[in-house]
Amino acid sequence: MDQPLDGKIALVTGAGSGIGRACALALARAGAAVVVSDISAGQGEQTARAIAEAGGAAQFVRADVTDARQVEALIRATVQAHGRLDAACNNAGVLGAQARLADYPEESWGQVIATNLTGVWLCMKYEIGAMLAGRGGAIVNMASVLGTVGFPSVGPYVAAKHGVIGLTKTAALEYARQGIRVNAVCPGFIATPLLEQAGIREGTDQYARIASRHAMRRLGEPDEVAEAVVWLCSGASSFVTGHALMVDGGFAAQ
Ligand code: NAI
Numbered sequence: 001m002d003q004p005l006d007g008k009i010a011l012v013t014g015a016g017s018g019i020g021r022a023c024a025l026a027l028a029r030a031g032a033a034v035v036v037s038d039i040s041a042g043q044g045e046q047t048a049r050a051i052a053e054a055g056g057a058a059q060f061v062r063a064d065v066t067d068a069r070q071v072e073a074l075i076r077a078t079v080q081a082h083g084r085l086d087a088a089c090n091n092a093g094v095l096g097a098q099a100r101l102a103d104y105p106e107e108s109w110g111q112v113i114a115t116n117l118t119g120v121w122l123c124m125k126y127e128i129g130a131m132l133a134g135r136g137g138a139i140v141n142m143a144s145v146l147g148t149v150g151f152p153s154v155g156p157y158v159a160a161k162h163g164v165i166g167l168t169k170t171a172a173l174e175y176a177r178q179g180i181r182v183n184a185v186c187p188g189f190i191a192t193p194l195l196e197q198a199g200i201r202e203g204t205d206q207y208a209r210i211a212s213r214h215a216m217r218r219l220g221e222p223d224e225v226a227e228a229v230v231w232l233c234s235g236a237s238s239f240v241t242g243h244a245l246m247v248d249g250g251f252a253a254q
Pocket of ligand 1 (some may be wrong): 013014015016017018019020037038039040043063064065066091092093094095115116120143144145175186187188189190192193194195242
């Protein structure tokens with residue numbers, strides 16, 4: 001049976017864990033050859049192996065999205081290996097420290113903005129270049145429900161994710177007539193190592209409190225986000241651009 005991304009070349013950053021890994025696996029299931037990228041070689045290679053074991057096509061390329069030269073090299077390696085880039089999911093991100101603004105450590109501020117906002121811009125910068133030289137393409141930026149509302153103790157994260165939505169809309173306007181669609185996905189809280197590292201684990205009070213903020217009274221699964229990414233990368237969403245798609249169990253509807 002034909003798959004929606006048969007013959008397509010897709011790239012996922014931060015694909016060594018959580019949502020990015022689910023996206024890479026889902027894009028491969030949908031027929032794409034996937035360039036799996038992450039700052040962590042061990043985790044990224046694990047994802048690429050999982051794709052290959054499931055019968056898909058994947059290649060790992062290490063890159064730190066905060067480093068322009070590494071991002072440029074990642075896109076160059078993708079185009080050298082596959083001839084072009086059709087779809088990209090700019091997913092790499094960190095939560096950073098948790099503190100109110102007046103107490104927020106400057107170093108963590110810098111890391112969160114560099115990874116979650118500047119990293120998305122750097123990826124788009126080189127992806128768009130490759131897509132313009134190819135057949136156009138689809139970019140999906142990983143924002144968050146926290147790109148649409150405030151949330152205490154994670155100021156730079158909230159600011160970066162609001163910024164990602166703004167960049168997404170701007171890029172969509174700039175490249176719509178050149179065959180590049182640019183959208184964002186805004187997940188609610190998703191059970192991944194990012195939340196676990198922040199102490200949000202099943203069975204804790206904090207987990208229950210956060211679950212209760214979603215209309216569905218639960219956290220999401222990485223695969224539920226990946227389905228939206230696959231759709232936005234595919235021709236099924238051919239008239240969708242500049243959109244921030246909530247995948248949040250009703251968090252922001254309240
Ligand atoms: P995660 O921590 O499980 O995975 C993040 C991946 O990004 C890791 O493999 C890590 O090595 C990689 N990474 C970190 N810094 C990097 C850098 N400088 N360059 C390249 N790779 C880097 O996190 P999760 O939860 O899967 O998050 C993925 C994305 O989804 C992030 O952008 C996050 O902000 C976003 N998101 C997550 C939500 C959640 O509740 N888990 C909710 C909404 C958005």
